[in-house]
Amino acid sequence: MKTKITIYLLAIGxxxxxxxxxxxxxxxxxxxxxxxxxxxxxxxxxxxxxxxPEIRIxxxxxxxxxxxxxxxxxxxxxxxxxxEIEPEEIEKGIWWxxxxxxxxxxxxxxxxxxxxxxxxxxxxxxxxxxxxxxxSIADWGFLTNEANKGIIEVYTRAxxxxxxxxxxxxxxxxxxxxxxxxxxxxxxLAEAVSKNPNAIAYNNTAYVYDINTGQKRxxxxxxxxxxxxxxxxxxxxxxxxxxxxxxxxxxxxxxxYPPARELYFITKGLPVKKSLLDFIRWTLTDGQKYVxxxxxxxxxxxxxxxxxxxxx
Amino acid sequence: MLKTGTVWKQLSSGWMVSxxxxxxxIPFLIGVALLIKSTPLFSSxxxxxxxxxxxxxxxxxxxxxxxxIFSSFYVTILSFLFAAPVCLLSAIYLTQFASPRLSTIMHPxxxxxxxxPSVIYxxxxxxxxxxxxxxxxxxxxxxxxxxxxxxxxxxxxAVMCIPYMLNMLIETFRTVPVGLREAALSLGATGWxxxxxxxxxxxxxxxxxxxxxGLAKAFGETLAVMMVVGNMVRLxxxxxxxxxxxxxxxxxxxxxxxxxxxxxxALMFAAFLLLVIILIINLVxxxxxxKAQKV
Numbered sequence: 001m002k003t004k005i006t007i008y009l010l011a012i013g014x015x016x017x018x019x020x021x022x023x024x025x026x027x028x029x030x031x032x033x034x035x036x037x038x039x040x041x042x043x044x045x046x047x048x049x050x051x052x053p054e055i056r057i058x059x060x061x062x063x064x065x066x067x068x069x070x071x072x073x074x075x076x077x078x079x080x081x082x083x084e085i086e087p088e089e090i091e092k093g094i095w096w097x098x099x100x101x102x103x104x105x106x107x108x109x110x111x112x113x114x115x116x117x118x119x120x121x122x123x124x125x126x127x128x129x130x131x132x133x134x135x136s137i138a139d140w141g142f143l144t145n146e147a148n149k150g151i152i153e154v155y156t157r158a159x160x161x162x163x164x165x166x167x168x169x170x171x172x173x174x175x176x177x178x179x180x181x182x183x184x185x186x187x188x189l190a191e192a193v194s195k196n197p198n199a200i201a202y203n204n205t206a207y208v209y210d211i212n213t214g215q216k217r218x219x220x221x222x223x224x225x226x227x228x229x230x231x232x233x234x235x236x237x238x239x240x241x242x243x244x245x246x247x248x249x250x251x252x253x254x255x256x257y258p259p260a261r262e263l264y265f266i267t268k269g270l271p272v273k274k275s276l277l278d279f280i281r282w283t284l285t286d287g288q289k290y291v292x293x294x295x296x297x298x299x300x301x302x303x304x305x306x307x308x309x310x311x312x
Numbered sequence: 313m314l315k316t317g318t319v320w321k322q323l324s325s326g327w328m329v330s331x332x333x334x335x336x337x338i339p340f341l342i343g344v345a346l347l348i349k350s351t352p353l354f355s356s357x358x359x360x361x362x363x364x365x366x367x368x369x370x371x372x373x374x375x376x377x378x379x380x381i382f383s384s385f386y387v388t389i390l391s392f393l394f395a396a397p398v399c400l401l402s403a404i405y406l407t408q409f410a411s412p413r414l415s416t417i418m419h420p421x422x423x424x425x426x427x428x429p430s431v432i433y434x435x436x437x438x439x440x441x442x443x444x445x446x447x448x449x450x451x452x453x454x455x456x457x458x459x460x461x462x463x464x465x466x467x468x469x470a471v472m473c474i475p476y477m478l479n480m481l482i483e484t485f486r487t488v489p490v491g492l493r494e495a496a497l498s499l500g501a502t503g504w505x506x507x508x509x510x511x512x513x514x515x516x517x518x519x520x521x522x523x524x525x526g527l528a529k530a531f532g533e534t535l536a537v538m539m540v541v542g543n544m545v546r547l548x549x550x551x552x553x554x555x556x557x558x559x560x561x562x563x564x565x566x567x568x569x570x571x572x573x574x575x576x577x578a579l580m581f582a583a584f585l586l587l588v589i590i591l592i593i594n595l596v597x598x599x600x601x602x603k604a605q606k607v
Contacts, residue, residue: 065565065566066566158538158560158564159563159564159565160565176370181544181554182554183460183543188539191438192438196459
């Protein structure tokens with residue numbers, strides 16, 4: 001008899017714990033997606049929960065692709081997203097709001113034997129295309145018009161991600177068209193390119209610069225983009241010295257778009273959850289003051305207004 | 313009293329049968345689900361085009377799985393070539409020649425190796441094997457390699473499979489009666505001859521099945537291989553170049569799946585292929601075991 005009662009009590013307990021109240025569900029926000037937006041979203045969540053202690057925000061990073069897949073399948077309330085939204089995705093009912101701007105930058109090893117030439121001449125968009133997409137430049141000798149100076153080892157991201165999507169759209173193609181050895185994850189790619197003197201790759205700014213010191217991480221060097229294609233890096237094209245000067249160039253749109261890019265929150269249709277809408281509105285208004293300190297470029301004012309209007 | 317006994321008996325045997333049915337039907341259900349999900353793919357390409365061509369351009373709707381199948385087999389076979397002889401010889405040594413103390417020490421060591429998460433093997437591969445291949449192994453063979461390669465995948469996979477194969481081989485050799493070996497020794501056979509003609513011959517079906525299970529495990533391993541294999545879609549017999557095995561394809565592109573039309577079907581089809589190939593590997597080894605037991 002006693003055991004029976006215990007079993008019934010246990011069963012009731014399980015049933016009760018299984019159903020959470022409606023308000024609890026309403027106040028819990030699940031977010032997943034891009035690594036690029038993760039640090040800022042964590043910061044936002046911390047500050048927002050200080051103001052609204054009843055809200056619980058769960059955030060997991062797993063790449064822009066995962067954010068999109070999770071949102072479309074309904075496993076999370078909102079995704080963090082770090083590349084242009086494709087027409088197919090808009091067709092599926094994706095709703096988005098831009099929050100801030102960061103950039104993908106081409107990288108090489110600090111031990112690259114042609115470092116001086118690269119820093120002085122830069123590489124043009126066409127040359128990047130020939131290195132990453134068509135493969136018609138395969139030797140570092142192209143810098144000095146010599147042959148057989150060392151094979152260019154192209155590294156790219158293996159996982160579906162915003163950095164690769166953005167870099168590909170700069171080169172007018174898609175992630176699947178980027179040639180090269182596929183490495184898993186942004187930290188892995190930064191590690192691989194800094195170790196191999198002949199390598200070239202691209203990274204999120206957060207993995208090239210140390211956010212606290214504003215300096216480049218040891219072993220990694222940025223390839224300056226020859227924006228005006230005159231074969232040399234002019235003083236106004238040389239803004240890679242510190243994180244601060246790079247972000248300034250991105251915000252003044254000296255650095256091209258893409259590989260500079262907007263970072264988004266995405267949901268499936270305009271959010272119906274009021275708590276989620278409130279959070280998104282807060283990130284677009286009061287939340288914007290945390291953007292610069294976290295290492296991102298704020299959106300221009302008129303765009304913020306546009307996105308804010310989308311939420312109503 | 314008697315009645316409740318029979319009821320219990322029937323009930324419990326009913327439970328057992330139904331749990332067995334569940335276990336047996338799961339792989340079948342998985343296969344059917346994957347096949348249904350991948351059918352949209354067949355509307356544009358025939359089965360032969362899918363598994364026999366090597367052009368991979370998802371956004372243009374062209375899916376050729378040959379490079380992935382090829383890389384999967386290549387990595388698996390390389391790892392098998394590395395692991396199988398090592399496992400066989402160490403299992404023989406541990407069961408037939410080593411002091412009992414050594415085998416009691418080795419047992420927990422093997423279990424610990426088997427319990428290490430695959431991501432650790434992957435990191436180890438990036439830190440040790442990849443630089444080793446690009447700086448030592450490739451120049452030794454007069455070629456160049458970025459390090460991230462089929463060979464790196466094979467080596468990491470071999471190390472991961474060793475504990476499994478070794479454990480099964482040791483168990484197999486343990487079951488050979490000591491009397492058989494003693495009889496061979498008393499007839500004048502040397503230690504090695506007794507192993508070769510008695511122990512190995514007696515346990516041949518066990519050896520084959522442990523190799524088969526090791527191969528199937530290697531074929532499906534994802535994370536560690538994905539971290540070192542280079543993930544490039546190419547059909548290249550050079551083991552110093554990168555490859556792209558099937559499990560890595562699924563894991564890497566899971567996120568893109570819902571954005572590009574028919575991509576989800578393609579990934580489901582990749583999973584289906586993986587399932588079918590592993591089933592075939594198991595069936596082939598079943599056949600070998602059956603043959604070996606008959607002899």
